[in-house]
Each structure stands twice: as C-alpha cells, then as structure tokens.
Amino acid sequence: MSPSASGRIPTDLTLEGGAFNLLLGTTLSGKTTLLHMMAGLDRPTGGEIWFNGKNVTGVSAQKRNVSMVHQQFINFPNFNVFENIASPLRVARQSRAEIDRKVGEVAELLQLTQLLSRNPQELSGGQQQRTALARALVKDSDLVLLDEPLANLDFKLREELRDELPKIFETRGCIVVYATSEPAEALLLGGHTATLHEGCVTQFGKTAEIYRRPHDLLSARVLSDPPINTAKIRKTGNRFILNENVSWPVSRALKAMADASYTVGIRPHHISTSSTTDAVMVVGKVLITELSGSESTIHFEVDGRTWVSQSSGIHAFEVGTEANFYIDVARCLFFDDQDKLVTV
Amino acid sequence: MSKISLKAMKHSYLAEPGEDADWALRDIDIEWSDGGAYALLGPSGCGKTTLLNIISGLLRPTRGKVLFGDEDVTEVGPERRNIAQVFQFPVVYDTMTVYDNLAFPLRNRGFAEPDIEIRVRQTAQMLDLEERLFTKAAGLTADAKQKISLGRGLIRPDVNAILFDEPLTVIDPHLKWVLRSKLKELHRQIGSTMIYVTHDQTEALTFADQVVVMHDGTVVQSGTPIELFEAPRHTFVGHFIGSPGMNLLPCQVKNGVPYFFKNKIKTVSKSLASAKGASLQIGVRPEFIAFSEKGIPVQIVKVSDTGRYRIVETRHEDTMIKLLAMEGQEIPQGGAHIQFDPAFTRIYADGWAVGEERA
Amino acid sequence: MSQKIAHPKAWLFVLPVVLLVAFNAIIPLMTVVNYSVQETFGNNLFFWEGVRWFQDVLRSERYQASLMRQLTFTGIILLIEIPLGVAIALSMPRKGPWVSVCLVLMALPLLIPWNVVGAMWNIFSLPDIGLLGRTLNGLGFDYDYTQGPLAAWFTVILMDVWHWTSLVVLLAYAGLSSIPQPYYHAAKIDGASTWAIIRYIELPKMKRVLAIAILLRFMDSFMIYTEPFVLTGGGPGNTTTFLSIDLVKVALGQFDLGPAAAMSLIYFLIILLLSWLFYTLIMRNEQQ
Numbered sequence: 005m006s007p008s009a010s011g012r013i014p015t016d017l018t019l020e021g022g023a024f025n026l027l028l029g030t031t032l033s034g035k036t037t038l039l040h041m042m043a044g045l046d047r048p049t050g051g052e053i054w055f056n057g058k059n060v061t062g063v064s065a066q067k068r069n070v071s072m073v074h075q076q077f078i079n080f081p082n083f084n085v086f087e088n089i090a091s092p093l094r095v096a097r098q099s100r101a102e103i104d105r106k107v108g109e110v111a112e113l114l115q116l117t118q119l120l121s122r123n124p125q126e127l128s129g130g131q132q133q134r135t136a137l138a139r140a141l142v143k144d145s146d147l148v149l150l151d152e153p154l155a156n157l158d159f160k161l162r163e164e165l166r167d168e169l170p171k172i173f174e175t176r177g178c179i180v181v182y183a184t185s186e187p188a189e190a191l192l193l194g195g196h197t198a199t200l201h202e203g204c205v206t207q208f209g210k211t212a213e214i215y216r217r218p219h220d221l222l223s224a225r226v227l228s229d230p231p232i233n234t235a236k237i238r239k240t241g242n243r244f245i246l247n248e249n250v251s252w253p254v255s256r257a258l259k260a261m262a263d264a265s266y267t268v269g270i271r272p273h274h275i276s277t278s279s280t281t282d283a284v285m286v287v288g289k290v291l292i293t294e295l296s297g298s299e300s301t302i303h304f305e306v307d308g309r310t311w312v313s314q315s316s317g318i319h320a321f322e323v324g325t326e327a328n329f330y331i332d333v334a335r336c337l338f339f340d341d342q343d344k345l346v347t348v
Numbered sequence: 349m350s351k352i353s354l355k356a357m358k359h360s361y362l363a364e365p366g367e368d369a370d371w372a373l374r375d376i377d378i379e380w381s382d383g384g385a386y387a388l389l390g391p392s393g394c395g396k397t398t399l400l401n402i403i404s405g406l407l408r409p410t411r412g413k414v415l416f417g418d419e420d421v422t423e424v425g426p427e428r429r430n431i432a433q434v435f436q437f438p439v440v441y442d443t444m445t446v447y448d449n450l451a452f453p454l455r456n457r458g459f460a461e462p463d464i465e466i467r468v469r470q471t472a473q474m475l476d477l478e479e480r481l482f483t484k485a486a487g488l489t490a491d492a493k494q495k496i497s498l499g500r501g502l503i504r505p506d507v508n509a510i511l512f513d514e515p516l517t518v519i520d521p522h523l524k525w526v527l528r529s530k531l532k533e534l535h536r537q538i539g540s541t542m543i544y545v546t547h548d549q550t551e552a553l554t555f556a557d558q559v560v561v562m563h564d565g566t567v568v569q570s571g572t573p574i575e576l577f578e579a580p581r582h583t584f585v586g587h588f589i590g591s592p593g594m595n596l597l598p599c600q601v602k603n604g605v606p607y608f609f610k611n612k613i614k615t616v617s618k619s620l621a622s623a624k625g626a627s628l629q630i631g632v633r634p635e636f637i638a639f640s641e642k643g644i645p646v647q648i649v650k651v652s653d654t655g656r657y658r659i660v661e662t663r664h665e666d667t668m669i670k671l672l673a674m675e676g677q678e679i680p681q682g683g684a685h686i687q688f689d690p691a692f693t694r695i696y697a698d699g700w701a702v703g704e705e706r707a
Numbered sequence: 708m709s710q711k712i713a714h715p716k717a718w719l720f721v722l723p724v725v726l727l728v729a730f731n732a733i734i735p736l737m738t739v740v741n742y743s744v745q746e747t748f749g750n751n752l753f754f755w756e757g758v759r760w761f762q763d764v765l766r767s768e769r770y771q772a773s774l775m776r777q778l779t780f781t782g783i784i785l786l787i788e789i790p791l792g793v794a795i796a797l798s799m800p801r802k803g804p805w806v807s808v809c810l811v812l813m814a815l816p817l818l819i820p821w822n823v824v825g826a827m828w829n830i831f832s833l834p835d836i837g838l839l840g841r842t843l844n845g846l847g848f849d850y851d852y853t854q855g856p857l858a859a860w861f862t863v864i865l866m867d868v869w870h871w872t873s874l875v876v877l878l879a880y881a882g883l884s885s886i887p888q889p890y891y892h893a894a895k896i897d898g899a900s901t902w903a904i905i906r907y908i909e910l911p912k913m914k915r916v917l918a919i920a921i922l923l924r925f926m927d928s929f930m931i932y933t934e935p936f937v938l939t940g941g942g943p944g945n946t947t948t949f950l951s952i953d954l955v956k957v958a959l960g961q962f963d964l965g966p967a968a969a970m971s972l973i974y975f976l977i978i979l980l981l982s983w984l985f986y987t988l989i990m991r992n993e994q995q
Contacts, residue, residue: 030520030522031520128392128393129392158392159548159549159550159591160391160547160587160593161391163591163592163593185520185521186521188654191653191654191655192652192654192659194652194653212653212655215653215655229521229522229525231525271655271656273655273656273675292529292532292533292536294532294555295553295554295573296550296553296554296573296577297553297572297573297574297575297576298577298590298635301554314656316635316674318574323536404892406892406895426892426895427896427898431896433892433893433896435889435893436889437887439889439890439893441907441908441911443911452897452899453896453897456897500893500897
C-alpha cells in the first residue's frame with residue numbers, strides 16, 4: 005500500500021497502512037488542503053496522487069473509497085445512530101442482513117451499541133464524534149482521513165479516544181491519515197508524522213525519531229510543546245561557548261564539527277532546576293512559574309532570550325529573582341547556519 | 349476590589365426543581381479572597397459556566413447569595429457589578445479600531461479622553477497590541493481578537509474580578525501556550541482577582557493558585573494544584589486531574605489490611621474500619637509507581653513515548669496499571685515488578701478517600 | 708490554489724436552469740431588443756429605425772418626468788421603510804411565546820395579493836366612506852386622493868410602507884437573531900448603553916441582511932405597478948404615473964411598440980446599473 009501525494013507541497017510523501025500517518029502543523033499550515041486532495045475534494049495545482057499503484061489525481065471523491073471525519077461532529081440530524089452508521093452501506097446498496105451485521109460490529113467496537121436508537125442531538129460530544137467515526141469505519145475504506153477529530157472534545161474525552169483510536173484501526177487494512185495541531189497528540193498517537201509549515205512538509209518519519217532527531221529547526225519547532233529553547237552558540241576548538249560565563253567541552257561524538265556559529269536547541273525538559281552529573285549551569289532571571297501539581301514550568305531570561313524549563317515535581321521560585329538552571333548538554337541539538345541539524 | 353463569596357447556592361433552569369438531578373448547581377459554598385488566581389475545572393455540563401454567569405450577574409441563582417466583600421449583589425445586574433468577563437469566542441466590536449475597542453468600557457463609564465489614552469496604551473503594551481492599535485478589529489486573527497476581549501477586561505481600573513470562560517478554546521496550540529503564560533504574568537502585574545473556567549486541567553493547574561473541581565453541579569474538591577495532585581479526595585479528582593489519570597484498582601481488606609489481589613498494599617489511609625460495606629478502590633497515580641526488584645508482578649503491555657516520558661501500560665491479573673518512565677530510563681521487557689509509593693497511595697470507599705471528611 | 712475536480716456529467720444538472728432562464732428571460736428580452744430598433748405596422752412588417760426610439764424616449768419630457776417621479780418615490784419609501792423596519796425588528800421580543808405571534812402579524816401584509824392591496828386602500832382611503840379618508844377629513848384636512856396630488860402621493864406611499872415594511876422587519880429580525888449571546892453579555896459588562904449596543908453590535912451585524920433588504924426594496928419599488936394602478940390609475944393627472952404605469956400606457960394604450968421597447972430597455976438598464984453600483988459599494992465596504 006503506498007499512495008504518494010505530491011501536491012503543491014514540494015515534497016513527496018508516501019503514506020503506508022499499519023500505523024497512523026500524522027500531519028502535524030498549525031492552522032493554515034496546509035493539513036486540511038492535503039487531506040482534501042487525498043480525499044479527492046480538491047485537485048492539486050501540480051503533481052500527482054497515486055493510490056496502490058494507480059494515479060488517482062483527477063478522480064472524484066465519490067469514486068475513491070475514502071472516508072473522512074471532521075473536527076465538527078457531522079452526522080445526519082434526522083437519522084438515529086444506527087441509520088447514521090448505516091448510511092454509506094445504504095448508498096452502496098448492501099443487503100439488510102449485511103448492514104445489520106456490519107453496523108452491529110462497528111457499534112460494538114466504538115461502544116455505541118446502547119445508543120443505536122438515539123438521535124445525534126441526544127448524544128454527548130464524544131458520542132457524536134464516535135458515531136461519525138463509526139460511519140467512516142463501516143465503509144471499509146482503503147483510506148480514512150481524520151481532520152483534527154478530537155479538537156472539539158473535552159480534555160479527558162480526548163485522552164480516552166486518543167487511547168482507543170489506534171486500537172480501533174489496528175486490525176484494519178486501511179491507511180489512516182490524521183491531521184492534528186497538537187504536538188503532544190502526535191507523540192501519543194505514535195506512528196509516522198509529517199511536520200508541516202506554511203504549506204511545506206519539513207520532515208516525514210517516525211514520530212519519536214523526528215522528536216529526537218529533527219532534520220532542521222523548523223521540524224523541531226513544529227514538533228515541540230512547550231516550544232524548544234534556542235540560542236546562538238559558538239564552537240571554538242573543543243568548547244561550545246554560549247556566553248562569557250557558560251561554556252562546555254565538545255563531546256567526542258561532535259568532535260568533527262567545524263568551528264563556527266550554530267543555533268543550539270534545548271527541549272524544555274532538558275533544562276532542570278536541580279543539578280545532575282554532566283549538566284551545565286546557567287543563571288537566569290525567573291519570569292513566570294507554573295506549578296501544575298506534578299510538574300514545574302519555569303520561564304526565565306538568559307541573555308535577553310526567554311527560555312523555559314520543565315521538570316517533574318514542585319520547584320517554587322520567587323518571580324524576579326535569579327536562579328540556577330542546569331542544561332543536559334548531552335541532549336542538545338545543534339543546527340548550522342542553514343538551520344539544518346548537524347550530523348557527524 | 350474585594351473578596352467574593354457564594355453562600356448556600358443552588359441553581360436550576362427548571363421552574364419547579366425537585367430532586368437532585370433537576371439542579372444545575374447544588375450546595376455551592378465558596379469564598380475567594382481578593383487578588384487570587386482561581387480556576388473552576390470540570391467536564392462539560394458540570395455547571396461551571398452556570399456558576400460563572402451567576403458571579404458576573406448574567407444569571408440569578410434560584411437559591412443562595414452572592415457577596416462582593418460584605419455587599420449582597422445577588423440582585424444586582426452585570427453592568428453594575430464591576431466585573432469583567434472574557435468569553436469562549438472572541439467578542440470584538442467589528443466597526444471599531446483596536447484602540448476604540450479597548451477604550452469602549454472606559455468611555456461608557458465617562459472617563460476623560462487623556463486618561464483613556466494612557467490606559468489604552470498601557471493595556472496594548474501588556475498584550476503586545478501596540479502596533480495594531482489603529483487597525484480595524486474585524487480583520488484580525490482569532491488570537492488577536494481574543495487579546496482585545498482580554499484587554500477590555502484588563503483596562504478597567506476598578507474591577508472586582510476578571511472572569512474567563514474557556515478563553516483559549518479557539519487559539520492554536522502553539523499560541524495557547526504563549527497566551528496562557530501571558531495571563532499568569534498579567535495576574536501578577538495587575539493583581540486583580542481572576543476566575544478561570546476550563547475543562548483543560550493543564551490550563552487550570554498552571555494558571556490558578558486555587559482550583560475548584562466540579563462534577564455534576566457540585567464541588568468535589570477545592571485546593572491548590574499540589575493538593576489536588578497529591579491528595580485527591582475523590583476518585584473523580586484522581587481521574588480528572590493528571591494525564592494519564594490515577595490508577596483505580598480493586599481492593600479487599602483482610603484483618604484491617606488492604607490487598608490488591610494477593611499483594612499487601614501500604615497506604616496513607618487510616619481507620620479502614622469506618623469504610624465497612626462500601627465498595628473499596630486503591631488509588632495511585634502513574635507518577636507514584638516505579639519498577640523495582642520485587643513487588644507486584646506485572647506484564648508490560650504497551651509503551652507510548654511522549655518525548656519527555658513514556659507511558660507504560662502493565663497488567664496484573666486482569667487489571668491494567670499505568671506508570672510513567674522518564675526519558676532515558678530503562679524499561680524492562682515482558683515481565684517486571686512494580687511498587688507503589690505508600691505516601692501517595694490511598695483507599696477510596698464509594699469514591700471518597702477513606703478517613704477524610706465527606707463534602 | 709487548488710481547483711475543484713470537474714465532474715464530466717455535472718453540466719447535465721445545470722441544463723434545466725439554462726433552459727428555464729432562456730425561456731423566461733433571454734428570449735423575451737431579445738424580443739424587446741428586436742422591437743426597440745424597428746418600426747412595425749402589424750402583419751410582421753418591420754422597418755429598421757436604429758437608435759431613433761432611444762433618442763426620442765430620452766429626449767421626451769414625459770419620460771423624464773415619470774423617471775423623476777419614480778426616483779422620488781423609491782427614495783422616499785426607502786428612507787421610511789428601512790429605518791422603520793429596523794426599529795420594529797429591534798423592538799420585537801427575541802424569545803418567548805410572543806415571537807411567533809409577532810412574526811405572523813408581520814407576515815400578514817406580505818401574504819395579500821397586490822391588486823387586493825390596491826383595492827383595499829382604494830376603499831380604505833375614500834374620502835366619503837373610507838375609514839382613513841373620513842378620519843382625515845374629520846380632523847380638518849382636505850383629503851381626497853382622487854383630486855389632490857399630495858393626497859395621492861401620501862396614500863401611495865402609506866400603502867407601500869404598510870405593504871412592504873414587514874419584509875424589512877423580517878430580514879432585519881433574522882439578522883438580529885443570528886447575533887451570539889456573548890456579544891450582548893460582553894456589552895452589558897462593558898457598560899454599554901442600549902443605543903451603543905444598537906450602534907456597535909446590532910447594526911454592524913445586520914449589515915449584510917440590510918444590504919439585501921435595501922436592494923430588494925429598491926428593485927421592487929422601481930417595478931411598482933399593480934397597487935398604484937388599482938388605487939389611482941396614475942392620477943390625478945400624471946402625478947402618480949410611475950415608470951411602469953407610463954410604459955404600459957405607451958405600449959398598450961397607444962400601441963407604440965418601438966418607443967415602449969426602447970423605454971423598457973432603458974428602464975431595465977437603470978435598475979441593473981443602480982443595483983450593481985449599490986452592490987459593489989456595499990461589498991467594497993465589507994472588505995475594508
């Protein structure tokens with residue numbers, strides 16, 4: 005299974021079945037456009053879309069065997085849940101016995117069995133979205149497109165469905181493409197991610213891999229929440245120099261890096277408030293502290309830049325005071341003057 | 349500015365409410381002191397927005413009183429309560445510029461133009477709206493519009509409280525994070541009482557000093573984020589706060605000692621005798637479970653990587669237990685043993701923590 | 708930008724509409740164009756006249772007078788009906804059992820056939836037996852719409868306002884109902900006065916429907932025929948002879964088909980031009 009979409013986005017994408025394919029980016033980064041092109045609702049200006057070895061670029065949505073679930077809960081308001089789920093099968097003129105069997109199966113999977121005779125407006129948001137998902141599933145589509153399906157749900161419901169979704173699709177042969185604007189959601193869903201920025205795919209690969217080894221600064225930024233901390237840094241001989249007070253020796257793995265100016269990227273949880281071995285200390289002025297009960301998020305200022313440290317446990321600081329922060333330098337990412345990740 | 353108290357409050361949208369289910373709000377007794385940052389946290393339909401509208405005066409409660417300081421304002425309309433409110437969807441006056449939008453609440457109250465200009469500029473500076481002061485508000489992005497709504501709340505010098513009704517709903521996750529910290533910073537700068545309603549625990553816990561958790565029209569627990577996290581009084585709080593939520597495991601008591609299947613469990617809960625006859629659960633957060641040499645034997649079912657930590661799903665008998673492993677920490681393959689931290693393990697009887705007062 | 712996918716059979720669905728438009732708009736219009744450039748004496752005998760009819764019509768004082776009358780009438784009723792309609796819509800209840808009562812009452816005048824409206828007002832305003840006529844004369848006014856031009860204008864305008872303000876009310880009300888509740892809440896909390904709420908929330912949010920209301924009333928009033936025809940027949944003298952009434956007189960009364968056709972086309976172009984101007988002005992405003 006390998007449809008590849010190379011639309012107005014100047015990168016080829018090959019999406020496969022088996023695991024989730026995530027499109028991650030902010031509003032207007034091109035996620036929905038890409039989904040619409042895969043669905044056959046829009047036509048790419050240039051380039052082609054191939055599905056299972058067939059060019060489907062000009063083929064309309066009706067002929068593509070695609071299902072789509074939207075951010076808004078879209079169901080037929082005058083049909084009950086059963087009829088809603090059955091609607092694509094009725095269009096396909098399947099036999100009554102077949103419809104009963106398939107709807108029953110999908111309803112079971114999505115825990116809708118008790119609700120089949122209700123109308124959508126009598127359901128909670130989570131149940132409505134489950135109904136929409138069931139309708140997408142019942143069709144046995146080759147391609148299932150999910151456009152921020154959890155965005156309009158309560159935090160906890162989102163968590164539950166996020167857990168269920170991969171399980172639901174696990175046994176099906178279809179290709180799932182899931183658009184989201186939340187980095188945390190992408191990481192939790194796993195699978196493969198394409199990071200999007202202003203209509204361009206900046207990177208495509210295993211989600212956790214992009215997180216640990218982003219090809220460039222843009223991808224690192226797209227897949228980070230809170231935002232990745234950055235600063236200019238100089239490599240001179242065998243030391244990295246952040247400013248006149250903070251420098252550390254270059255590790256053996258990075259010895260081959262040329263002496264030059266780089267951008268260092270440090271994820272917030274790699275800056276701790278307590279000292280660990282091999283950590284390098286910076287002094288910063290505390291701007292905001294957010295203590296959530298399980299973790300502490302401290303915004304602080306270093307050399308006129310705002311950095312964020314995120315760590316488990318409760319670490320209270322007085323706002324406006326100077327405090328010590330410890331950078332886990334072994335996990336820093338270095339980007340060259342083209343903003344590409346330095347690999348040696 | 350003054351403290352806000354809600355006394356013996358009940359509210360129903362029905363004309364003649366009878367049983368519990370008819371009430372949108374029940375038994376609300378809350379006192380908020382001046383200048384605090386508070387959050388009302390709960391799932392949709394728990395009554396939090398109703399409560400907010402009662403505070404702002406848009407709704408009149410069926411029973412009970414609203415006090416600002418010592419003054420009973422239950423019957424006072426919203427325009428005379430000196431309250432500012434920011435809604436879920438940004439409200440801007442389309443025909444006005446950003447400047448006029450911000451100035452609007454002051455002009456309505458007859459402030460002098462020079463004073464208005466000073467305050468508008470201050471507020472715009474706090475919200476990074478200075479460059480757009482003289483553009484029409486209609487064409488701006490959702491987050492800029494929400495900043496204007498926010499600004500109209502912040503600009504008034506005399507407000508008793510600023511109320512936020514899920515203000516970050518329409519904001520992109522990247523900007524959500526920025527605006528969230530901005531609010532926190534503004535609270536520090538301005539010092540007025542702020543009450544923040546949300547279903548998102550991260551927003552509530554990071555913003556507020558004191559969080560009120562609501563469920564089915566009533567307050568389940570009110571406390572600091574740390575209290576709610578470390579000592580949930582009800583299983584609902586345990587489940588609702590924390591991501592993933594608290595593990596709730598079956599519990600049997602033999603000779604006054606709690607057991608999880610065949611494993612003796614040490615907990616902070618005392619006097620289990622009082623919980624006789626109730627259905628018992630052991631509650632322990634994923635954060636307080638660790639792999640160990642010995643302890644409860646489990647099978648590892650699934651590991652999901654969130655970058656910073658991994659969520660490990662394990663199984664003992666037929667019960668799933670989730671725990672967290674930090675980045676870089678070794679996770680055993682297949683079978684392993686886990687241990688609960690006794691200081692953060694509690695017994696719950698019919699949902700309520702044993703040995704603590706019921707609400 | 709991406710393009711929509713073209714469906715090869717889609718044009719089949721549009722075909723019935725194309726045929727319909729051809730039969731009820733394009734073909735009749737072309738017939739009129741045909742007449743406007745020729746002279747005919749019946750028996751399908753035509754003589755080419757070029758633009759002569761157009762020149763005649765444009766120079767004719769009679770045509771200019773009825774055009775002026777038409778513009779005045781349209782201007783007056785727009786000035787009355789739009790603010791009045793908005794005011795009524797604003798004062799209507801937004802919820803509760805009275806909503807449907809008000810809406811039905813408002814819709815009533817719109818349900819009455821146009822010639823019935825004319826006949827109703829004809830009787831209603833008769834100076835000797837009509838309620839309005841008797842009352843006005845009783846109050847000391849010298850009121851007789853069959854004699855006094857002022858009285859005739861007054862009656863025609865009153866009739867139009869009675870008949871059509873409801874349309875503006877319904878449209879404005881629809882616009883008002885779509886304003887989300889938080890806007891009102893926010894305004895209350897901002898301490899806005901009732902007038903400020905109207906000025907800064909309700910009117911701006913009603914802009915689109917009001918634009919449609921004005922456009923509809925403008926086009927409709929330009930085409931007004933039945934009611935004044937039944938009420939005054941264009942009199943006294945020519946004082947309420949609006950464009951359409953004049954047109955019918957020329958075409959069917961005098962059977963001057965050429966000038967009548969030219970007149971219709973000019974009439975048509977004026978409506979088209981003014982509507983277009985009006986629409987672009989409003990839309991440009993919208994974009995800023």
